[in-house]
Amino acid sequence: MPLQIFKHQSNGSDKPHLGEDIYTSPYMREGIQLNKMPETSHLPENVYALLKDELLLDGNSKQNLATFCQTWMDEEVHKLMDDCIDKNMIDKDEYPQTAAIEARCVNILADLFNSPAATTTIGCSTTGSSEAAMLGGLALKWQWRKKRKAAGKDDSKPNLICGAVQICWHKFARYFDVELREIPLEPGKLTMQPEDVISRIDENTIGVVPTLGVTFTCMYEDVKLISDALDKHEKETGLNIPMHIDAASGAFIAPFITPDLLWDFRLPRVKSINASGHKYGLSPLGVGWVIWRDRTDLPEELIFNVNYLGGNMPTFALNFSRPGGQIVAQYYNFLRLGREGYKKIMEANMSHAQYIADAIKELGLFDLFYDGRGGLPGASWRIKEGLNPGFSLYDLSDRLRMRGWQIAAYPLPSNMGDVVIQRVLVRHGFSRDMADLLINDIKRAIDYFQKHPISVPLTREEAGGYAHN
Numbered sequence: 001m002p003l004q005i006f007k008h009q010s011n012g013s014d015k016p017h018l019g020e021d022i023y024t025s026p027y028m029r030e031g032i033q034l035n036k037m038p039e040t041s042h043l044p045e046n047v048y049a050l051l052k053d054e055l056l057l058d059g060n061s062k063q064n065l066a067t068f069c070q071t072w073m074d075e076e077v078h079k080l081m082d083d084c085i086d087k088n089m090i091d092k093d094e095y096p097q098t099a100a101i102e103a104r105c106v107n108i109l110a111d112l113f114n115s116p117a118a119t120t121t122i123g124c125s126t127t128g129s130s131e132a133a134m135l136g137g138l139a140l141k142w143q144w145r146k147k148r149k150a151a152g153k154d155d156s157k158p159n160l161i162c163g164a165v166q167i168c169w170h171k172f173a174r175y176f177d178v179e180l181r182e183i184p185l186e187p188g189k190l191t192m193q194p195e196d197v198i199s200r201i202d203e204n205t206i207g208v209v210p211t212l213g214v215t216f217t218c219m220y221e222d223v224k225l226i227s228d229a230l231d232k233h234e235k236e237t238g239l240n241i242p243m244h245i246d247a248a249s250g251a252f253i254a255p256f257i258t259p260d261l262l263w264d265f266r267l268p269r270v271k272s273i274n275a276s277g278h279k280y281g282l283s284p285l286g287v288g289w290v291i292w293r294d295r296t297d298l299p300e301e302l303i304f305n306v307n308y309l310g311g312n313m314p315t316f317a318l319n320f321s322r323p324g325g326q327i328v329a330q331y332y333n334f335l336r337l338g339r340e341g342y343k344k345i346m347e348a349n350m351s352h353a354q355y356i357a358d359a360i361k362e363l364g365l366f367d368l369f370y371d372g373r374g375g376l377p378g379a380s381w382r383i384k385e386g387l388n389p390g391f392s393l394y395d396l397s398d399r400l401r402m403r404g405w406q407i408a409a410y411p412l413p414s415n416m417g418d419v420v421i422q423r424v425l426v427r428h429g430f431s432r433d434m435a436d437l438l439i440n441d442i443k444r445a446i447d448y449f450q451k452h453p454i455s456v457p458l459t460r461e462e463a464g465g466y467a468h469n
Ligand SMILES: Cc1ncc(COP(=O)(O)O)c(C=O)c1O
Pocket: 068, 127, 128, 129, 130, 131, 133, 166, 168, 211, 213, 214, 215, 246, 247, 248, 249, 276, 288, 468, 469
């Protein structure tokens, strides 16, 4: 039963006298019922004030270093979101310019990911990478099923091979009846290795999904290495296994920081890529992208046609109605920043992450698990093996929360469940000054634990906090 803080007020008694201060109105002095729709209406400014005050208790998103999602935007993005509040992106006929902008974003991303058919290929916006991953996975399943049917073979037991994936792939497997052959994390094997992929393949494998920026470790899986292994396997067995890349975060980092890294459509085996516009794409929450290498890589059967300026426009998202503002904001970022702007922002993020990692190492209590180099702009560490510093990483996260920092502490998945790490993610909107403030707060927290030793360290359950895994 939720806590009832406010008493019910009847008969519209919140009406203030003309010009009355919001906080002396009966509404604010005595409150309203919060868990039931009130019988009467209330003044908008009063309800706004109440909600704004409640929301103060939410975490401060700028100090939320647990999330991959973008939390700082240009003023112009705020304005565009407001300008687009009434636009439903699915109504291509009513809002043809939003539709055109979405199509341009698809072309821009296909080009960024080096599609050989960047101007003619297909792709779409989604609510985020989860929906985009489901669409990529569905296309793999349909393509595989068509081949099986044509060969007169059983098509009832599809499987998908991946490393330590984000939960969206578990959802995909369960919702769409696909067996997930997940390669567990092992000490010394923090990314998927070719032999572990090959040993899981059979004729029912619909595809392999490497992650560019593994959620738990921030590391890139070696897409080229896996692609080469699949080429060799095809030569030996005749099985042609496609790849989908989960580049939720890495898709907007690798093209700018490591442009020579082969992870995208330059590898012919890569058929589709998902990316989160609302993570390092720098757009507001609620936009992801899925792009296919070539039009033919998305099975026709998944496409629905909607009316668009008297003609037809293909759509294949899981949702129908969706806000158009995030798509417009994504396009704004592409035009406003250009490749140069994205590169500078990602370089700054990387340098802050490395700065934090180096400072953590200096403290002498932690082993770096990821030092901010070669993957996503983040850093992670564990307590030195065998050391008992008198607090757990959960205690440290809890203490840092007093200063507003939200920092994920979590056990690694699968075969490394006994290793607890703490991870920070650096996003656009972070500065060197904030990095110094964080490091000083970590030092202060450690000093505090030395003066006031923890007798019963917090557990993960007690510490709470969401690791975005
Ligand atoms: C690698 C990876 N894939 C997929 C997702 C899900 O993305 P979204 O939150 O955009 O649905 C995440 C989220 O963190 C992720 O890190």
